[in-house]
Amino acid sequence: MRDIYNTLNSRQQEAVFHTEGPLLILAGAGSGKTRVLTHRIAYLIDEKGVNPWNILAITFTNKAASEMRERVDKIVGFGSESIWVSTFHSTCVRILRRHIDRLGYDNSFTIYDTDDQKTLMKDICRRLNVDTKIYKERSLLAQISHAKDELITPDEMEMNAAGDYNKKKVAAIYREYQTSLRKNNALDFDDLIVKTVELFQNCGDVLENYQERFKYIMVDEYQDTNTAQFKFVSLLASKYENLCVVGDDDQSIYKFRGANIGNILGFEHVFPDAAVIRLEQNYRSTQNILRAANEVIAHNTARKPKTLWTENQEGEKIHFRQFMNGYEEAEYVVGEIAGARREGKGMYKDFAVLYRTNAQSRLFEEKCLLANIPYKIVGGVNFYARKEIKDLLCYLKTIDNAKDDLAVRRIINVPKRGIGATTLSRVQDYADQMDISFYDALRVAEEIPSIGRSLSKIDGFVTFIQGLKSKAEAYTVRELLEEIIRLTGYVTELEAEDTEESRARIENIDELISKTEAYQEAGEERGEPATLSGFLEEIALIADIDSVDPDQDYVLLMTLHSAKGLEFPNVFLVGMEDGIFPSYMSIMSDDCSDLEEERRLCYVGITRAMKELTMTSARQRMIRGDVQYNKVSRFVREVPRELVDLGYKVEEKKPKISESLTGDSSLSKMRQVFAAKPFQATQFKVTKADSLDYQIGDTVRHVKFGVGVVKNIVEGGRDYEVTVDFDKVGVKKMFAGFAKLKKI
Ligand SMILES: Nc1ncnc2c1ncn2[C@@H]1O[C@H](COP(=O)(O)OP(=O)(O)OP(=O)(O)O)[C@@H](O)[C@H]1O
């Protein structure tokens, strides 16, 4: 056997060599779970002679999938392209594309994103006269999604509702939503799993076919699977039972999306013969980081206790800094990264800034721009959600699947074709009446009552689309896209506009063209045909993290949720305040499991760090236009004090604190005093106040207020209070540490 397996510890080896029968690998962060999976695939192919074709590995993101494929390729050197390594959603799409006709759908179905779902839901609420003040579209969609996670059908939902009027109503809306999706030959994201399970349950031959094919099944990040996903996997594995799942119950962070922790805790019930292997050695983080993580997660009561240790170095302490406000916080973080990079302590991509919600990215983005630091925000406005991209994609979707009413309606007047709202609603009414798609109604528009003079315009549109459809067979996706752009004059119009915004839109369109080209090339490499449906499918399944290119050197800004499974030498956990993280909702919730889920998220955050971890918070923060004063996060306070560095050397402060309180200057005494101090009291300043390079009478410049003359300087407790008479805004008092005045 080759020595690559010697790079694994004995428990890891055991997991790799245990190839037959159900296996649960339950282990803490950074213990090599993902690495074990990769080696296990290699081992199956290399040593057990398993055909790569018979292996299915499920990862949480497409990016993780391609990394896994690459690593297997490095070890084995062949066959990695025929392993199915992909996410649940991608796996299910591939299966459905081949067989969904067995459920009465067309194999060229469209996948709806959140935007599409909202549009559809709005339509339904209008049709069913639902008061959207009482039944909010978002909440309706969330309830439907939740039902799908649990494999609950509209009928079952109605039955469960019993006499509850509200629940009955939601069930009725759910039923109508499914009918509309079906009519549009579309599936939403949850349906991808639900319909595959339905397919397996209804068509035994299809299930058997895949059971034979996937003799070895592996699932990473198993703690975040929901009931539907578990059903999918267990159906597939029920024949050979070669199912290996790896996960960490402490990292379960998607309960709000239906993840069912029972899947991990109950694995041994479903597969009574399951072997369980625990990994305890962490290879990722320093001892201090690991201890901090262990201490924080130990505050959760509902968990299986685990020990996690490391042979890595003790490392630096966890840095904690508190700032006056969010601006100062962002400035500090970005300044630290810039400084470290200048000193050659790492590349930009060795740094990640993690926050609780997407909205927190803005300040960090601004500071990176100012400091000229390359960065990448994972999440936020998705490339594919931009107007110009959606428009062009809807053209492609219409050509691919004209039953997708949403796509057709989006582009019918792009560019303007003068088809009015009244006409459109007449077409829709007719389509509803005849139970045909919107596009089919357009094709027989002459039969629609009182369509009048609009008929020629509609005919023009239909001819246009039919013309493109006839080309679709012979053209590559790129050629088709360029043809659409040419014939619609989309880019010409933007060029004529010639604004900064229109130029940015053209750049995005160029980017889309590049993507079609890349898709073509990838297809040729894999020896698969690069079809239009394939392209649209790939795009529909792209998650934000997938767009991160490991060869590019940028700082990554992302939410804690997106950081799952990743690792970085340096991590900043920002916005560590009660009310932000843990979120206000979880603090106020009656259900203490909400707070425990936030704590698991914190554990995920801490354990992303390999070498250094910095936590920051702000005393005051602007949230939706209001200033909030938040306490330092309880999660920071749960890290034992001796593991934390507070931003200044203990020795420097020693005389002051000890003298004033006890007169005893021994270090241990001083540490006691220090330990008793709440974290809030230690505020960190960006500039040292004792190094003022200006004095009364000097002319100075302030970033915002401009030029002024220093009128007075008063020494305060920790900083100087400076009075400046500005040319433009008059007299202002400010703290030197924050004002950053420059002498001119
Ligand atoms: N036996 C080993 N020897 C050396 N390095 C290892 C070993 N096992 C794992 N590692 C390294 O430790 C790090 C963490 O491994 P991995 O990402 O597989 O952990 P994980 O358990 O999947 O973590 P997470 O819970 O965060 O998903 C990786 O850099 C990996 O290469």
Ligand SMILES: [Mg+2]
């Ligand atoms: Mg992992």
